[in-house]
Amino acid sequence: MSIIQSDLLILGSGVAGLTVAIKSARALPNKQVFVVTKAHESESNTKYAQGGVAAVWDKLDSFNDHINDTMVAGDHENDLEVVKMVIEDAPEAMEQLIRWGAEFDINESGEIDLGKEGGHSAHRILHHKDITGFEIERTLLQQVESLPNITLLPYHFAIDLITEHHLKGKQRDISSCFGAYVLDQKTNQIDTFLSKTTILTTGGVGQVYAATTNPVIATGDGIAMAYxxxxxxxxxxxxQFHPTALYQPGVSPAFLISEAVRGFGAYLRNAKGERFMLEIDERAELAPRDIVSRAINSELIKTGDRFVYLDCTHLDAEKFINHFPNIYEKCKSIGIDVSTQYIPVVPAQHYMMGGVVIDKNGKTSLHNLYACGECSCSGLHGANRLASNSLLEALVYGNRIAEDIITNMPQEAEKIMLAIPEWDEEGTTVPKEKVLISHNRKTVQNIMTDLVAIVRSDERLEKALDHLLYLYTDTEKVYAKSKLSPQLCELRNLIAVAYLIVKFSLKRKENKGAFYSLDNL
Structure with missing residues (x-):
């Protein structure tokens, strides 16, 4: 076990974390920046983002229109001042990304090709084919490699934030963050990472559900640690449930059929071939995600079918393949020719609007702790995120956090850091069997999928809470006596996140955006 000291400790290596790292390291070349990530350095929700980044780029578009679209999608639960700030900062954030080397698709006129997605009133989505997130992640990692004061540590799993709670002796109020305890997955040692400033950029919670578009790493670690x-x-x-995940029973994560496909002109049809969205909303297939997901869910309940269809057969096949090469190849690999056949789709968990509360500079309620990206709750998204505003939020807040750190970086480590103890695993043993961990993980996913999905009720939520409290007690017993593993820590985090979703759901007595309860009708 080692004690490692740094100026900045960033937990997570997606667009949010890497943006903070690059901007901070450039401006503070004498400061040491550590980026800790639990899988390969490129593995993050960013990597799987297909659609693109929303920004006012066209002269015919306006900040006011993007602001209004964001507020409408969020059912006006958004913080209007935050929405204005992010959207007005968007063009500069994109220009910075382009300067760093990101390549976005160009149209026949030699200008950036702007897509349109559900909930948007204009073409404003900057994209790279249907792998925009992959292109952004590539760009940022390339920048990181050029900066000698950034240390990138893959396969390091953050277990818990270090606070006054970890000091031995007299119980203290928790007011500051001093870093994190981190499991080195190659040595199985738990190191103490002490830092003047810590940034949570750990991504989403998708694996709390059985059907999700999120990668297997999305286990809500940052939110759980913060809680x-x-x-x-x-x-x-x-x-948020994305309306159109490719229907493949038993496959996780589900393959996402981007919102941009409907923006390109695809139709949703039921088993009878009818365009059912025309009767639901005047925007039809381009209504916000919560409306489309509930419409599909209602259609499946009504008909008993397992999926609906996305119809691309009327679209220009050559342009479709050029615009969505990976979606085309994925469908082709399972025997679907999108030019002549419909794509079977179902809703799947996609994004968490809630999370760790932050201010306009990304600060949390804990001193020296920032948060950014999907693990945070800035007020931008409100009750339902507008398509392609997620990468945008991470870029803008990544810049703002870096600027705040550059201005206000503590010159000296707080004296209390010197008293932080190393991780104590005395009396723990390696579990003889891990089947109970995997079983309980599947149980959490089934509870949430069956009882806490698109449409909820108080009765189902109460039942889910009972099940989760049992799993919590059972898992804490194992945690107390076991040498830690990523699998056990992820289970613990999933249970915490599931509990928070249920508790907050029980408190809400009004249907808003992505939240819909039968008891609130």
Whole structure:
């Protein structure tokens, strides 16, 4: 076990974390920046983002229109001042990304090709084919490699934030963050990472559900760590389900059929071939995600079918393949020719609007702790995120956090850091069997999928809470006596996140955006 000291400790290596790292390291070349990530350095929700980044780029578009679209999608639960700030900062954030080397698709006129997605009133989505997130992640990692004061540590799993709670002796109020305890997955040692400033950029919570578009790493680690450290958390009832995940039973994560495909002109049809969205909303297939997801869910309940269809057969095949090469190849690999056949789709968990509460500079309620990206709750998204505003939020807040750190970086480590103890695993043993961990993980996913999905009720939520409290007690017993593993820590985090979703859902007595309860009708 080692004690490692740094100026900045960033937990997570997606667009949010890497943006903070690059901007901070450039401006503070004498400061040491550590980026800790639990899988390969490129593995993050960013990597899987297909659609693009929303920004006012066209002269015919306006900040006011983008602001209004964001507020409407969020059912006006958004913080208007935050929405204005992010959208007005968007063009500069994109220009910075282009300067760093990101390549976005160009149209026949030699200008950036702007897509349109559900909920948007204009073409404003900058994209790279249908792998925009992958292109952004590539760009940022390339920048990181050029900066000698950034140390990138893959396969390091953050277990818990270090606060006054970990000091031995007299119980203290929790007010500051001093870093994190981190499991080195190659040595199985738990190191103490002490830092003047810590940034949570740990991504989403998708694996709390059985059907999700999120990668297997999306286990809500940052939100769970923050919750255990008494950091303010908000809006956890607002879980976005993407309307169009490719229907493949038993496959996780589900393959996402981007919102941009409907923006390109695809139609949703039921088993009878009818365009059912025309009767639901005047925007039809381009209505916000919560409306489209509930419409599909209602259609499946009504008909008993397992999926609906996305119809691309009327679209220009050559342009479709050029615009969505990976979606085309994925469908082709399972025997679907999108030019002549419909694509079977179902809703799947996609994004968490809630999370760790932050201010306009990304600060949390805990001193020296920032948060950014999907693990945070800035007020931008409200009750339902507008398509392609997620990468945008991470870029803008990544810049703002870096600027705040550059201006206000503590010159000296707080004296209390010197008293932080190393991780104590005395009396723990390696579990003989891990089947109970995997079983309980599947149980959490089934509870949430069956009882806490698109449409909820108080009765189902209460039943889910009972099940989760049992799993919590059972898992804490194992945690107390076991040498830690990523699998056990992820289970613990999933249970915490599931509990928060249920508790916040029970408190909400009005249907808003992505939250819909039968008891609120």
């Amino acid at each position: 255990r450290a008494k950091v303010a958390v908000k809006d956890m009832e607002f879980v």
